[in-house]
Amino acid sequence: MSALSELGIGKMAIVEALDLPEEVGHHLMHMGFVPEARVIVIRRAPAGDPTVYYIDGFEIALRRETACSIRVRPVEDDH
Numbered sequence: 001m002s003a004l005s006e007l008g009i010g011k012m013a014i015v016e017a018l019d020l021p022e023e024v025g026h027h028l029m030h031m032g033f034v035p036e037a038r039v040i041v042i043r044r045a046p047a048g049d050p051t052v053y054y055i056d057g058f059e060i061a062l063r064r065e066t067a068c069s070i071r072v073r074p075v076e077d078d079h
Helices: 022-030
Strands: 012-018 038-044 051-055 058-062 070-075
Touching: 012 022
Parallel strands: none
Antiparallel strands: 012 038, 012 070, 038 051, 051 058
16 A cells, blocks of 8 residues: 555556545545545646546545545556
């Protein structure tokens, strides 16, 4: 398992757990960050933060501080 923030552009992973305060965790879960959801790294801001992720049909920008607390299991491209 690794942190979402460690994935490179174009990489896909499976969400395992959110190690965040309850309020923030619930907010992200409502946006699709739930266990077993697939997330893809789309792009990073020019300065490297935030990063845009694609999950559950949406593009969501997260700061590195938040993405560091989302545990994921990387997966190989399946296409």
